[in-house]
Ligand SMILES: Cc1cc2nc3c(=O)[nH]c(=O)nc-3n(C[C@H](O)[C@H](O)[C@H](O)COP(=O)(O)OP(=O)(O)OC[C@H]3O[C@@H](n4cnc5c(N)ncnc54)[C@H](O)[C@@H]3O)c2cc1C
């Protein structure tokens with residue numbers, strides 16, 4: 154059993170200059186075979202491993218990651234967490250996730266720095282306003298906290314926003330989810346990894362999966378850089394590489410990958426204590442505990458796996474940020490980077506069985522799957538353990554693109570992150 | 571930012587172009603004969619290659635003509651451009667896992 158993190162362990166380790174902390178998880182060599190092999194050590198894969206062990210007692214599990222834990226989109230996102238989605242199916246799934254977030258630091262004994270500082274979505278036009286009203290009503294019917302703010306209330310909630318007349322992006326109102334907020338991106342990967350490891354899950358890094366052994370329509374093993382590993386079941390959680398691995402397994406997905414960028418500024422004193430999102434102008438902003446402004450941009454339009462995007466995209470975002478928050482005009486940006494986001498035509502994820510028996514897919518979360526990490530892992534673990542989806546993810550099947558039962562969150566305002 | 575060689579105007583900045591997605595997708599010849607699965611395939615199961623991808627661009631703020639390009643989606647190298655309706659050039663296959 155691993156020692157728990159606590160104020161006492163912190164003090165004890167301070168005495169030895171923090172040089173004596175034990176490793177947070179083991180790094181074993183892969184065993185020849187596992188009941189479940191999870192491909193992808195981002196938040197979703199690691200959460201899945203944790204819930205498989207904890208909720209379903211399946212502990213003979215490996216998480217296989219090509220690089221390092223959380224090195225994909227998990228470690229590259231702007232960490233906005235909310236559940237105010239339009240459609241019932243999404244609202245229930247994301248709300249389940251938000252509820253898990255609320256107890257996660259305690260459950261994992263790992264500070265995921267979940268901060269429910271409130272997420273505000275701005276409306277800049279009459280059309281935005283109507284969509285906002287519709288979404289707020291839908292949220293409330295689904296038990297998701299959501300309220301409307303007048304421009305005056307927007308200003309009270311976020312005093313640094315510029316609402317003087319004549320701005321390029323007038324603010325006509327906003328929706329507010331007070332239970333929404335941000336969290337620490339790496340912590341969710343590391344916290345789940347540590348907790349899963351403690352339950353017996355093997356975490357194997359620097360080991361790309363390069364192929365599958367499939368016999369009579371059933372997956373038997375994964376081929377990796379560290380050799381063949383037999384698997385009772387194989388669960389994909391590779392986000393930006395979903396199509397690549399699906400192709401290796403012989404099926405296709407309705408997913409396309411785009412570069413999505415984010416950037417951070419130099420650190421400053423606390424200046425903005427909420428999350429402000431504006432879909433219409435592709436600008437998202439919050440401030441990290443370190444003090445840097447964390448800003449999310451829009452996607453580059455073309456298909457891309459380069460994990461970097463074009464400057465015109467960030468320029469457009471920064472122009473909008475400067476328009477809404479003139480006091481940031483002289484801030485310097487320190488770093489920008491990109492991830493590869495896996496988007497579905499209806500902007501909803503796929504958590505589902507696949508045409509290959511014993512193989513499962515969790516992907517297509519696109520630009521907004523950080524918030525869903527706990528919930529996604531939870532329903533995916535259920536799907537793998539029972540070979541059947543949980544009611545919460547039953548609608549997020551791969552065959553919805555055949556039946557036409559799409560969950561169209563695209564036009565549904567608050568989408569994006 | 572990409573530098574895209576328009577076959578008609580030469581190399582121009584990406585911001586002059588709009589993206590048209592995967593190239594060479596054939597419209598179903600007999601739509602009324604198509605089953606749900608085939609429709610899903612046509613509408614949604616588009617290419618998402620990590621490697622050399624054949625795609626369409628239009629030079630919106632230039633000659634306004636459409637053309638095809640072969641681009642490596644990992645390195646962003648544009649390996650070839652060719653006209654609409656043209657056959658894709660023979661290129662060395664690149665694919666990455
Ligand atoms: C710039 C940006 C901003 C974002 N902002 C937000 C936000 O504010 N809020 C929000 O909710 N979401 C946001 N997202 C989306 C969110 O980051 C993702 O949806 C989420 O992190 C996906 O988690 P994951 O675990 O599925 O994927 P990842 O973290 O990408 O993990 C997938 C892992 O699979 C590994 N892998 C790939 N191929 C293989 C292979 N062959 N073998 C082994 N391993 C493999 C990868 O190395 C990677 O570590 C943002 C994304 C980006 C890029």
Ligand SMILES: [Zn+2]
Pocket residue numbers: 576577578579580629632633634635
């Ligand atoms: Zn041209």
